[in-house]
Structure formats: structure tokens, C-alpha cells
Amino acid sequence: MANPTPPRPTNLPDYIPGKDVLSPEACKDNDALSVYKLLQNLKQAASLYPLLDPKTSGRFIADWPLVEDYLARSALDAYTRGQGSANVAVRKNVNKLLHTYFIKLLTPYWPRIEKALNVLEYDDDASLLHVRNAHGDIMERMPLVPLLIAKLKEKTYKGPVVHNKSLEVNIQGFKGPKDASDLALTTITAWLDNTDTLWSMLQAYPECRATVGQLWTELLRQIKNWSTNDSNKFPADIQKFSSTACAKRPRAPA
Numbered sequence: 092m093a094n095p096t097p098p099r100p101t102n103l104p105d106y107i108p109g110k111d112v113l114s115p116e117a118c119k120d121n122d123a124l125s126v127y128k129l130l131q132n133l134k135q136a137a138s139l140y141p142l143l144d145p146k147t148s149g150r151f152i153a154d155w156p157l158v159e160d161y162l163a164r165s166a167l168d169a170y171t172r173g174q175g176s177a178n179v180a181v182r183k184n185v186n187k188l189l190h191t192y193f194i195k196l197l198t199p200y201w202p203r204i205e206k207a208l209n210v211l212e213y214d215d216d217a218s219l220l221h222v223r224n225a226h227g228d229i230m231e232r233m234p235l236v237p238l239l240i241a242k243l244k245e246k247t248y249k250g251p252v253v254h255n256k257s258l259e260v261n262i263q264g265f266k267g268p269k270d271a272s273d274l275a276l277t278t279i280t281a282w283l284d285n286t287d288t289l290w291s292m293l294q295a296y297p298e299c300r301a302t303v304g305q306l307w308t309e310l311l312r313q314i315k316n317w318s319t320n321d322s323n324k325f326p327a328d329i330q331k332f333s334s335t336a337c338a339k340r341p342r343a344p345a
Contacts, residue, residue, distance in 0.1 A: 102143040103153060104192040106136045118200045121257060123247040127292040129196075130240065133157055142188055151181070156189050156236035161222045164237065165230075174230075182231065183213070190235040197243075207242040208235065258289045 100106045110117075112132045118125045134157050142153035152169035164170060171181040190210075197204045212218040213233040220238060222231035265282045 100136075100140045103137055103140045104142070104188070104195070106133075106140055108132050108136075108196070113196070113200070115200065122200075123244070123249060124257070124289065124292055125200075126243050126247050128288065130157060142185060144184060144188065149181075149184075151185050153185050153189050156186050156234065157240070159237045159240055161231060161234075161237075164234075179232065182234075186235040190239060193236065193239055201243075201246065204239075204243075207246075208233075208238055210235065255293065258286070258293065261286055261289055 108129060109132075112128045113125060117128075134154055137154040137157060138152065141150040143150055155164050155167040155170040158164040158167065165172060171178045171185075194205045208220075210233075212220050213235075216229070218233060220233045221229045222234065224230050261282075
């Protein structure tokens with residue numbers, strides 16, 4: 092008998108990402124990639140499932156705290172704008188609820204993650220963690236979730252050499268299929284998806300972004316190698332899959 096389909100969450104903190112997004116094995120293999128996948132997954136979940144306030148029964152679309160840049164965050168439709176006490180309270184509450192959810196999700200992987208931020212700084216007008224305008228006025232008090240995301244990236248970032256190497260290994264390690272079967276298409280698609288995810292992750296780190304042109308050249312060189320020298324090279328009729336493959340290829344640098 093098939094396992095029953097899990098019920099659709101009615102509250103965002105009830106949503107649990109799949110093991111393909113967050114797992115001990117994935118974190119051990121590449122924790123920076125795990126953080127990237129988690130953020131992309133939660134951004135989608137936050138647009139689907141409301142965040143419920145247990146005290147007021149208020150319902151909020153909480154995709155905006157997952158955006159690190161203030162200007163981009165405050166431009167989202169669900170962002171509560173303005174400096175009135177009610178709007179400030181909504182921003183504080185949504186950040187607090189989502190921050191608690193993050194801590195619960197991540198504690199098994201980073202046991203001391205709850206100490207990443209001193210939440211008491213929220214009420215300190217002099218805190219450097221507030222978002223301010225050009226005149227020094229506070230536009231947004233200590234945005235807990237964006238700050239925690241920044242801490243996560245800082246904690247898991249290994250430097251451009253390590254992260255660029257992971258993409259290089261992914262590119263060089265793939266062997267072209269022996270035939271143009273459905274299995275070959277599935278294999279190619281899975282590899283392209285993983286390559287695109289790794290590529291996209293690198294865009295989050297300026298130090299890595301500087302070398303993506305070199306990596307793109309390496310990718311093209313490797314594909315050419317598959318087509319000429321590899322014992323498992325792409326057969327000629329694999330071209331019938333080219334529209335699918337090209338649609339999923341990593342984005343070239345601007």
C-alpha cells in the first residue's frame with residue numbers, strides 16, 4: 092500500500108524541506124550548497140504557505156525576510172512599509188517567527204546557530220545591525236532573518252578556490268552517455284540541473300563570480316572533449332535532446 096500524501100502545510104513553520112534540500116550527508120559534502128538550496132526552497136515555500144501568528148491569528152506572506160538586500164526586500168508586495176508602530180511591529184513579528192523557524196530547522200546541522208545573533212540589539216537604537224538611510228535614520232530595525240542568512244553564508248563559505256573547484260569537479264566528472272535513450276536524457280538532465288545549481292550558487296559570492304568566465308570555458312572544453320575523445324562520448328543522435336539540454340544549461344556570465 093502506497094504511503095499517504097503528507098497534508099499540505101497550513102503554516103509555513105510546519106513545512107519541512109526534503110532530504111534532497113537539507114540532510115546531514117548533503118551538509119557534510121557541501122554545506123554552502125546546502126544553504127543555497129535551502130534558501131531557494133524556502134523562498135518558494137514562503138510564497139505558497141502563510142506564516143501564522145499564534146498570538147493574533149494573523150496570516151502573512153513571509154517571502155520578503157528571505158531576501159538579503161533591503162531595497163529588493165522592501166520592494167516586494169508582501170513587505171509592510173512605513174515607520175508607524177503597527178507596521179514596525181509586523182516586521183518585527185514576522186522576522187521573529189521566521190527566525191525561530193530557521194533555528195529549529197538548522198540546529199541539527201549547526202548546534203550553536205541560535206547564538207549567531209544577539210537579538211537584544213533590536214531595541215538598541217545605536218546598533219549597527221539596523222538598516223539606515225543616508226541620513227542615519229533607522230529604516231528597518233535589525234532584520235533577523237536576512238542577518239541570519241548572511242551569517243550562514245559567512246559560516247559555510249570556503250573561498251573561491253574551494254567553491255570553483257567543486258563546479259570544476261562536477262564538470263570534469265560527468266561521462267557522456269553511450270546512447271540516446273530515455274535513461275541518457277534523465278542522466279544528462281540531472282547533471283545539467285546540478286551544474287546549474289552550482290553555477291547559480293557561485294553568483295552569490297563576488298569572489299567566485301570573477302572566475303565564472305573561466306569555468307564557462309572549461310565547461311565548453313569538456314563538452315567538446317566528450318564529443319571527440321571520451322570513450323563514452325555523446326553519440327550523434329543525442330542532438331535530438333539538445334533543446335532540453337540547452338534550456339537547462341548554466342547561464343553564461345554577462
